[in-house]
Amino acid sequence: MERSPIHIEDVPPIGGALPAPEDTPIVVVDDEPSVLSFLRKVLEAEGYPVETFESAQEAFTRISQAGVALLIADIVLPDMGGMELVRRSLEEDPSLSVLILTGAADTESAVESLRLGVDDYLQKPISADDLIVSVARALRHRAQADYRDKLETWLRSEVTRRTEEVQRRSQELELVTVATLSTLVRAMEAKDPYLKGHSERIASLCGRMARHLGFDARDIEDVRTAGLLHDIGMIAVPESILHTEGELSEEEYRQVKEHVEIAANILEPLSHIARAVSYIRCHHERLDGSGYPRGLRGSDIPLAAQIVGLAEYYGSLTERRPHRRAYSAVEALETVRASRDVWFEARVMDALEQVVSSEPELVEPEPELPGPD
Ligand SMILES: [Fe+2]
CATH class of the missing domain: 1.10.3210.10 (Hypothetical protein af1432)
Structure with a gap:
């Protein structure tokens, strides 16, 4: 049977299938307006779309609408704890990247962050350079995970499709083989x-x-x-x-x-x-x-x-x-x-x-x- 290798050009343009950056904003939630404005300034200067919230509930509502790439959250927030916001947000969108940015770092929240799969646990004050490095790393992880998911889905469907094709060809081959051999048997018996x-x-x-x-x-x-x-x-x-x-x-x-x-x-x-x-x-x-x-x-x-x-x-x-x-x-x-x-x-x-x-x-x-x- 003719071999049918998987060619790299068969792989769909997975990168191109990712949502455009303007559709995947970074959501920042902090109860200090000065922090929000600093983060917005640094991130927008890097070309990231940013949406800021002082309320955890409002941030969660935005995340529930899907399409958010990254959440940067303070731990101490007025209406909902930052860790609770992270937990609920990740339940809503497991592909969401998350950075914790806190002025009151403690072991308990650091361990909880690890357990929830938070990308980075950062302490205030943070320099613009450190923030940019962390954000870029978190978004890169998200893009890689997204690529892996899409590749896995594509590979699974490709394996199913090719398995069906092999089965179909095998059945055809069997029919041809049996027909050929039965002709031989008939000729012999004739x-x-x-x-x-x-x-x-x-x-x-x-x-x-x-x-x-x-x-x-x-x-x-x-x-x-x-x-x-x-x-x-x-x-x-x-x-x-x-x-x-x-x-x-x-x-x-x-x-x-x-x-x-x-x-x-x-x-x-x-x-x-x-x-x-x-x-x-x-x-x-x-x-x-x-x-x-x-x-x-x-x-x-x-x-x-x-x-x-x-x-x-x-x-x-x-x-x-x-x-x-x-x-x-x-x-x-x-x-x-x-x-x-x-x-x-x-x-x-x-x-x-x-x-x-x-x-x-x-x-x-x-x-x-x-x-x-
Ligand atoms: Fe026999």
Whole structure:
């Protein structure tokens, strides 16, 4: 798949998205008019928009209207304590920068300031230079935090968007892969009068059994894919063996059994159908350990693999072979029932019985196929 790196030009102009400075004033609150006028003069000389208040309540009302960049507050105020103003203001706007400027510094308020996340705790009298440095630092922190927030939001939405894109592409790739491989299987089966349409029929049966067993749409598709490609490994088994009319020799049977590992090896690189491949790898395993290639037992065999195994067993019986006629659905069911709880779990067998009894036309042999009666 073509890689799609995140280019720096994809990142939105976050700095430009910040509010204009004139919309984000510095609010100064102090009960001494001389202090207010000093602070206003220094800050406006630096180009900052400033709004001054002698009342904490009025300052809070202004902050509640949003858009304030920085609060510079005295601790001792007539109507509301400065620390209370800071606490309420930060609750209202957590992105607000705050400087405490007090003439009565004490440990308690300094600790409280730290706890509230105040940017700086300054003492009066303060020089214009020190004030400017503190204000610039606090506003820089605010801008950085704002940038981080916006970047995080953008990254989160970008990750979601790209994850959805990858999932969509993966589904497309899976469809194309399965379609390509099923074409190959169809071409392979078309040459063989006994196998024509075999994989399509098994896939259809697998899908219906999986649905009956309560699999969700995604899992049903995986089981269907496994059914469609389960015998792709037969491509490596000599035709002379596939068309043998009598019993297979031990060596011939060994070669037939290899179709499972061969299929798994062919399909292994296709990681997007990995689950289907894992079912194919186990579709000849049997509950009692008599299967192949690994002789797995019981719950070590995925339910989905049992579905493919039983669908293949039943489906093959309903198809003609060089040495026998096709079984009817009733005959085939009677035959496979002997393997209930021995090769296949009862619930898998029940699913087959239900599907066959409700939709027999899906699994009946094709009458025009050649073969002995
Ligand atoms: Fe098989």
